[in-house]
Amino acid sequence: MTSTPAIEVVALDADDTLWHSEVYFERTQRRFKELVGRYVDADFDVDAALVEVEHRNLGAYGYGIKGFTLSMIEAAIEATDGAIGVDEIGQILASGRTMLDHPVDLLPGVDQAVTDLTDAGYRLLIVTKGDLHHQEHKILASGIADRFERLEIVAEKDPATYRRVIASMGVEPGAFCMVGNSVRSDVLPVLELGAHAVHIPYHVTWAHEHVEHDGTVPTLTSIAELPAWLAEAAAAR
Amino acid sequence: MTSTPAIEVVALDADDTLWHSEVYFERTQRRFKELVGRYVDADFDVDAALVEVEHRNLGAYGYGIKGFTLSMIEAAIEATDGAIGVDEIGQILASGRTMLDHPVDLLPGVDQAVTDLTDAGYRLLIVTKGDLHHQEHKILASGIADRFERLEIVAEKDPATYRRVIASMGVEPGAFCMVGNSVRSDVLPVLELGAHAVHIPYHVTWAHEHVEHDGTVPTLTSIAELPAWLAEAAAAR
Numbered sequence: 001m002t003s004t005p006a007i008e009v010v011a012l013d014a015d016d017t018l019w020h021s022e023v024y025f026e027r028t029q030r031r032f033k034e035l036v037g038r039y040v041d042a043d044f045d046v047d048a049a050l051v052e053v054e055h056r057n058l059g060a061y062g063y064g065i066k067g068f069t070l071s072m073i074e075a076a077i078e079a080t081d082g083a084i085g086v087d088e089i090g091q092i093l094a095s096g097r098t099m100l101d102h103p104v105d106l107l108p109g110v111d112q113a114v115t116d117l118t119d120a121g122y123r124l125l126i127v128t129k130g131d132l133h134h135q136e137h138k139i140l141a142s143g144i145a146d147r148f149e150r151l152e153i154v155a156e157k158d159p160a161t162y163r164r165v166i167a168s169m170g171v172e173p174g175a176f177c178m179v180g181n182s183v184r185s186d187v188l189p190v191l192e193l194g195a196h197a198v199h200i201p202y203h204v205t206w207a208h209e210h211v212e213h214d215g216t217v218p219t220l221t222s223i224a225e226l227p228a229w230l231a232e233a234a235a236a237r
Numbered sequence: 238m239t240s241t242p243a244i245e246v247v248a249l250d251a252d253d254t255l256w257h258s259e260v261y262f263e264r265t266q267r268r269f270k271e272l273v274g275r276y277v278d279a280d281f282d283v284d285a286a287l288v289e290v291e292h293r294n295l296g297a298y299g300y301g302i303k304g305f306t307l308s309m310i311e312a313a314i315e316a317t318d319g320a321i322g323v324d325e326i327g328q329i330l331a332s333g334r335t336m337l338d339h340p341v342d343l344l345p346g347v348d349q350a351v352t353d354l355t356d357a358g359y360r361l362l363i364v365t366k367g368d369l370h371h372q373e374h375k376i377l378a379s380g381i382a383d384r385f386e387r388l389e390i391v392a393e394k395d396p397a398t399y400r401r402v403i404a405s406m407g408v409e410p411g412a413f414c415m416v417g418n419s420v421r422s423d424v425l426p427v428l429e430l431g432a433h434a435v436h437i438p439y440h441v442t443w444a445h446e447h448v449e450h451d452g453t454v455p456t457l458t459s460i461a462e463l464p465a466w467l468a469e470a471a472a473a474r
Contacts, residue, residue, distance in 0.1 A: 001437045022303070061337075066301075070303060073330060085323070093311055131299070132299065133298070134299070155373045156343070
């Protein structure tokens with residue numbers, strides 16, 4: 001018997017934790033590379049040029065597809081010294097729009113896992129970055145919105161944000177567990193507060209989310225393993 | 238003596254209620270018209286073409302400057318049948334970026350009014366549409382963030398949203414008053430719930446926010462009149 005509180009609230013990241021996202025960025029970026037590649041030397045690194053513009057714009061644009069699309073257009077003009085055609089600009093614009101219109105594809109095991117967690121009595125919420133409008137649209141289109149007590153769309157996933165979210169749920173940090181695919185955003189700032197966090201890697205990670213860590217972070221292969229992990233954590237108290 | 242609850246929570250819209258916003262959209266749109274105007278017949282209505290693209294994209298992009306910039310680029314390509322130059326596209330992109338980087342200009346009387354309301358014991362919050370990242374940036378840069386209990390950035394200002402916001406403040410609708418420059422977004426959906434609302438017109442209204450109403454909506458010329466209006470409402474109970 002210890003005084004450790006039981007986990008009551010399970011917060012889930014959305015993009016690449018509940019549904020596919022980065023894979024569409026990658027697909028769009030391949031198309032971008034092909035369009036821009038026609039206008040630059042063969043050894044020019046189109047991906048690096050885009051990443052540079054994206055990082056430069058992050059403070060002004062924040063996260064999400066609209067800012068990514070604007071950065072693609074800017075990078076296309078810059079990398080080609082304005083030689084790219086308006087037709088290609090139109091195609092880049094359309095490729096961003098296609099990403100926004102893409103149906104929500106749940107990751108394998110998500111539907112069952114959130115059902116199991118609900119049945120086990122956990123209070124679920126989503127904590128996600130990205131574009132407010134698009135994230136609300138995706139959760140509504142996901143078919144699993146009714147399992148969640150709340151959707152928190154945040155500008156940054158830092159300790160201050162998590163402190164506010166945990167307080168707003170009316171629990172102690174020890175009763176809160178965050179689950180997501182980014183060690184940088186979903187795990188480290190949460191552990192820092194004395195709350196729980198579980199890493200479930202996705203097969204692609206956006207460069208901006210890469211971070212070094214000491215390897216002691218609880219890691220699962222799939223969200224399907226989460227209900228059992230939580231049950232074990234409860235039994236080990 | 239009646240059982241009408243006293244107003245406890247005063248919620249303020251942000252763009253064109255606390256600080257200037259639409260005026261920057263107008264300025265940018267004039268520049269857009271000039272750039273696109275070089276490529277179209279003199280009688281072509283550039284403004285109408287942009288409004289059409291904006292409205293068509295509202296479902297996918299939502300509110301805010303990034304979506305507006307993407308719509309300007311799309312409208313420029315479409316209105317000119319692709320004849321517009323990449324140089325002009327770059328200028329449109331830069332003009333959107335300039336809007337995002339613009340310092341926050343408080344409207345006259347705002348600083349004093351929120352001080353007076355705080356001193357009078359009202360709980361203040363901001364309820365605004367638009368881009369999450371940009372709105373958070375603006376409130377932080379406004380110098381008045383500390384007067385507000387909370388910042389609610391919402392995807393749509395409809396009765397369901399206001400019902401959720403009012404409940405989250407722990408008050409009855411009758412104890413809640415919304416103040417803003419849009420009758421459509423800040424006033425009508427709030428009155429529908431039995432809460433209070435005050436209209437403070439801004440000198441420019443975005444076409445999308447225009448609405449007909451019966452003229453009985455409480456209207457003030459300036460936010461400077463709000464503390465007195467609330468004091469009168471309290472005295473009249």
